[in-house]
Amino acid sequence: MTAAKREPWLLTPGPLTTTAETKKAMLHDWGSRDEEFNETNARVRRRLLAIAGAQDSHVCVTLQGSGTFIVEAAMATLIPRDGKSLVLINGAYGKRMAKILDYLGRSYVSQETPEDTPCDAGVLDQALAADPAITHVLVVHCETTSGLLNPVEAIAAVTAKHRRGLIIDSMSTFGALPLDVKSVPCDALMASTNKCLEGVPGMGFALIRRAAIEPAKGNAHSLSLDLYDQWTAMEKTRQWRFTPPTHVIAAFDKALDQFEAEGGVKGRGGRYADNCRILVGGMREMGFKTLLPDEIQAPIIVTFLTPADARFDFQVFYDSLKNRGYVIYPGKLTVADSFRIGCIGALSETEIRGALDAVRATIAEMGVADRAPGNG
Numbered sequence: 001m002t003a004a005k006r007e008p009w010l011l012t013p014g015p016l017t018t019t020a021e022t023k024k025a026m027l028h029d030w031g032s033r034d035e036e037f038n039e040t041n042a043r044v045r046r047r048l049l050a051i052a053g054a055q056d057s058h059v060c061v062t063l064q065g066s067g068t069f070i071v072e073a074a075m076a077t078l079i080p081r082d083g084k085s086l087v088l089i090n091g092a093y094g095k096r097m098a099k100i101l102d103y104l105g106r107s108y109v110s111q112e113t114p115e116d117t118p119c120d121a122g123v124l125d126q127a128l129a130a131d132p133a134i135t136h137v138l139v140v141h142c143e144t145t146s147g148l149l150n151p152v153e154a155i156a157a158v159t160a161k162h163r164r165g166l167i168i169d170s171m172s173t174f175g176a177l178p179l180d181v182k183s184v185p186c187d188a189l190m191a192s193t194n195k196c197l198e199g200v201p202g203m204g205f206a207l208i209r210r211a212a213i214e215p216a217k218g219n220a221h222s223l224s225l226d227l228y229d230q231w232t233a234m235e236k237t238r239q240w241r242f243t244p245p246t247h248v249i250a251a252f253d254k255a256l257d258q259f260e261a262e263g264g265v266k267g268r269g270g271r272y273a274d275n276c277r278i279l280v281g282g283m284r285e286m287g288f289k290t291l292l293p294d295e296i297q298a299p300i301i302v303t304f305l306t307p308a309d310a311r312f313d314f315q316v317f318y319d320s321l322k323n324r325g326y327v328i329y330p331g332k333l334t335v336a337d338s339f340r341i342g343c344i345g346a347l348s349e350t351e352i353r354g355a356l357d358a359v360r361a362t363i364a365e366m367g368v369a370d371r372a373p374g375n376g
């Protein structure tokens with residue numbers, strides 16, 4: 001089979017490449033009130049709690065939709081209407097949480113750092129000491145905008161010291177980077193099926209501290225996004241309140257089998273770290289520059305700065321890589337022209353080396369002799 005004929009490898013932050021076994025799990029139809037489906041659903045919820053060591057302290061609440069739906073739902077459910085949030089922002093997903101608070105009409109302040117700078121636990125410490133009205137801190141684990149890793153352990157320690165609630169958007173890290181609620185105490189962390197657990201898109205989930213969800217009745221502004229109602233109904237009936245994404249859940253259950261067989265977070269994160277190292281090494285050899293230094297780069301997605309050479313045109317680059325069987329991602333930075341290549345999904349060394357060969361052939365074809373960015 002030639003590269004152009006096979007399905008392309010997705011080097012994107014999700015939806016991402018899934019295995020044939022995961023896709024095959026969707027070749028059935030399930031009744032949403034059927035006991036066999038209910039058992040799959042319950043098993044998935046149990047397994048998600050176990051990944052974060054959260055079986056005793058947290059509950060797992062699942063919700064239809066993309067990642068933003070579960071982020072919005074968790075915020076709407078857990079932050080009381082008279083609560084005040086502090087949002088740590090260094091990219092698009094931190095900004096999105098602030099935008100959600102605007103929609104919800106809930107009070108907040110933000111602490112913004114540049115897109116290549118992790119948020120600062122020391123500055124957070126001072127802000128929490130200075131403002132006792134702040135009830136919740138909101139942080140993104142890996143800012144997928146750039147691939148930057150935020151120091152969630154330090155943020156969690158400071159937030160716990162001040163006895164405020166912490167809500168973590170761990171969309172692009174859950175399952176690949178360690179995030180145990182015993183060492184990273186939090187009221188909630190949210191993620192979705194189609195990231196590091198390598199399921200298909202369509203469902204989000206939140207692991208919520210029992211003590212935070214129990215008093216949350218009546219906080220949500222929206223019936224469909226009310227995770228208190230979703231949780232209590234599912235506990236009572238084992239069923240979803242509204243039509244569940246049955247195929248997504250069945251595929252996710254199979255994806256979780258493969259996650260466990262790979263050695264859980266350690267195995268999955270190890271493969272992604274190898275992917276990232278090989279990718280960055282290969283791109284640097286060709287003269288490309290990463291936005292981030294290695295110390296703050298999460299092994300999830302890597303931002304490369306656009307070469308200054310006028311012969312580099314992102315659309316031509318993208319189309320040529322796609323024709324060779326590799327789909328990459330445009331940049332999302334406000335500060336610099338860039339493009340992104342993902343390390344996550346059912347990919348390993350062979351696919352990453354294949355992608356590097358495709359980049360090499362493409363830039364040679366485009367005649368991009370100098371791959372350095374503007375002032376590089």
Ligand SMILES: Cc1ncc(COP(=O)(O)O)c(C=O)c1O
Binds near residue numbers: 069172
């Ligand atoms: C950190 C983070 N938060 C939230 C989202 C939003 O997810 P979605 O695009 O599935 O709504 C994403 C998506 O990539 C993400 O990476």
